[in-house]
Amino acid sequence: MILSRTSQYAVQALIFIATRPPGEPVLNREIASYLDVPPAYLAKIMQSLCKGSLLYSFRGRLGGFCLREGAEKTDLMKILLLTEGAGFTQDCVLGLKVCSDATACPMHAKWVPIKKKVVSLLTDQTLEKLARAVQTGKYRLTDLPASLFAPVRRT
Amino acid sequence: MILSRTSQYAVQALIFIATRPPGEPVLNREIASYLDVPPAYLAKIMQSLCKGSLLYSFRGRLGGFCLREGAEKTDLMKILLLTEGAGFTQDCVLGLKVCSDATACPMHAKWVPIKKKVVSLLTDQTLEKLARAVQTGKYRLTDLPASLFAPVRRT
DNA sequence: GTTGTTTCGGAGAATTTTATCCGAAATCAT
DNA sequence: ATGATTTCGGATAAAATTCTCCGAAACAAC
Numbered sequence: 001m002i003l004s005r006t007s008q009y010a011v012q013a014l015i016f017i018a019t020r021p022p023g024e025p026v027l028n029r030e031i032a033s034y035l036d037v038p039p040a041y042l043a044k045i046m047q048s049l050c051k052g053s054l055l056y057s058f059r060g061r062l063g064g065f066c067l068r069e070g071a072e073k074t075d076l077m078k079i080l081l082l083t084e085g086a087g088f089t090q091d092c093v094l095g096l097k098v099c100s101d102a103t104a105c106p107m108h109a110k111w112v113p114i115k116k117k118v119v120s121l122l123t124d125q126t127l128e129k130l131a132r133a134v135q136t137g138k139y140r141l142t143d144l145p146a147s148l149f150a151p152v153r154r155t
Numbered sequence: 156m157i158l159s160r161t162s163q164y165a166v167q168a169l170i171f172i173a174t175r176p177p178g179e180p181v182l183n184r185e186i187a188s189y190l191d192v193p194p195a196y197l198a199k200i201m202q203s204l205c206k207g208s209l210l211y212s213f214r215g216r217l218g219g220f221c222l223r224e225g226a227e228k229t230d231l232m233k234i235l236l237l238t239e240g241a242g243f244t245q246d247c248v249l250g251l252k253v254c255s256d257a258t259a260c261p262m263h264a265k266w267v268p269i270k271k272k273v274v275s276l277l278t279d280q281t282l283e284k285l286a287r288a289v290q291t292g293k294y295r296l297t298d299l300p301a302s303l304f305a306p307v308r309r310t
Numbered sequence: 311g312t313t314g315t316t317t318c319g320g321a322g323a324a325t326t327t328t329a330t331c332c333g334a335a336a337t338c339a340t
Numbered sequence: 341a342t343g344a345t346t347t348c349g350g351a352t353a354a355a356a357t358t359c360t361c362c363g364a365a366a367c368a369a370c
Contacts, residue, residue, distance in 0.1 A: 001156070001243055001273070005328065008250035015261065028347075041329050047348070060337025063346045088156055095163035097298050105295060106170065106288035110276055117269050118156070125262065133261035140260060143252050160358065183317075196359050202318070215367025218316040 007083040009037050010045050012141055014054065014079060017065060018072055018131035019141075025056075025064030035142050045083075052082040072128040077119060089119050162238040164192050165200050167296055169209065169234060172220060173227055173286035174296075180211075180219030190297050200238075207237040222282070231285075232277040244274050 003011075012035050017026050028046055032039035046065055049055045054074060055065045080088060092099030093107045101108075133139045158166075167190050172181050183201055187194035201220055204210045209229060210220045235243060247254030248262045256263075288294045 001158070001239075002246055003156070003248060003250070005250065008248075012249055025346095038329055040331075043347075044329085044349095050347095057347060058337080059335075059345085059347045061345050062338065063336085065347090084156075091157055093158060093163075094167055094296070095158070095160065096295070103295060103299065106285045107280065108294065110280070114269065114272050114276060115156075117272065121265055121269060125265070130261045139263065140251070140258060141249070144258070180316095193359055195361075198317075199319095199359090205317095212317060213367080214315085214317045214365075216315050217368065218366085220317090 003080070004084060006045055007080055009035070009042055010049060010083045011076060011079055012037070013042060013046065014049070014067075014074070014127055015130045015134060015141055017055075017067055018127040019134055020066075022072070023066060025058050025062065025066045027064045031065075048082065049079075054079070054082070067127070072126065072131070074127050075123045076125045076130075077122040080122065089115060158235070159239060161200055162235055164190070164197055165204060165238045166231060166234055167192075168197060168201065169204065169222075169229070169282050170285045170289060170296055172210075172222055173282040174289055175221075177227070178221060180213050180217065180221045182219045186220075203237065204234075209234070209237070227281065227283040227286070229282050230278045231280045232274060235277065244270055 013031050016031055016034060020026055028043050029039055031046075032042045035042075046055065046057070050057045050065070054068060054071050056068055057063070057065050092105055093111050094105040096105050099105050099108055134141050168186050171186055171189060175181055183198050184194055186201075187197045190197075201210065201212070205212045205220070209223060209226050211223055212218070212220050232244075247260055248266050249260040251260050254260050254263055289296050
């Protein structure tokens, strides 16, 4: 039912980058602060997304990360295969190592159709689409700022 | 997409008990060895299922665990609420603390219907049904024994 | 009562996941 | 060149999950 934090951060970050003008590197620091996630941890995730061929990275001044050409068409499934590991959609609900049509757990038959729906949704949703949904202002990528709930703290 | 190991063990164990004659306590040791899960860890989980009012426990000789009266009608949703914690079906895919119809992540709208399907499936599947499915022999609760793959080891 | 069995409950170890730190390499501006 | 900035890569720490151990309490059989 739940993605790892790593996956959540990765998807959030990628969508965020997709909302920015393409080609202009975005700083890890900026992404982390916008999403309100640990910068050093996010940096690790960004690294692995680079190795996964979704991002370009640039060091030094004017550095940062930006989407590889065409990466806007990347669907969530591809991203999650990177972050959750292959076969994350094949895992048995009850944890059986082998659970196929041939030899299945008692949930298998009813679970498969749902799994299919999930996969097709994940495959349908691309960074482009999600970024656009955010840009309309109808959907949000981050929690409402804490400042709305907590009193202002001056430095 | 995945349940915690704790949840998987809990569900497996409960289904197993449901396949046994009601009222006759089943030993933790027996469950653990049948399911091939760590006995001491399973024992902890069994304890929490007792506290969750699904099981009776008996100490000493003729001891063990058995389903509480009517617990065969328990659906998976109830069990998972115990083991995963309340609101495990409400969590946002992207990890937002608040993600409702009012203020949502870009996946929310498409995700909600799937979540509903999952919940209704989990609510539909009771220990009784699952146990019966196993008893027909058509579905399995455990992995195929390793002895089928590994050479026999004599003691 | 004594013995053997089984769960209970608490403490703690091992593993995995999440998060931090820091020196080094790359890059740009001066 | 020098300095400022930023990612890279490795080591390490913290937290959560999974797993183990052990003494105590409850229970049955003798």
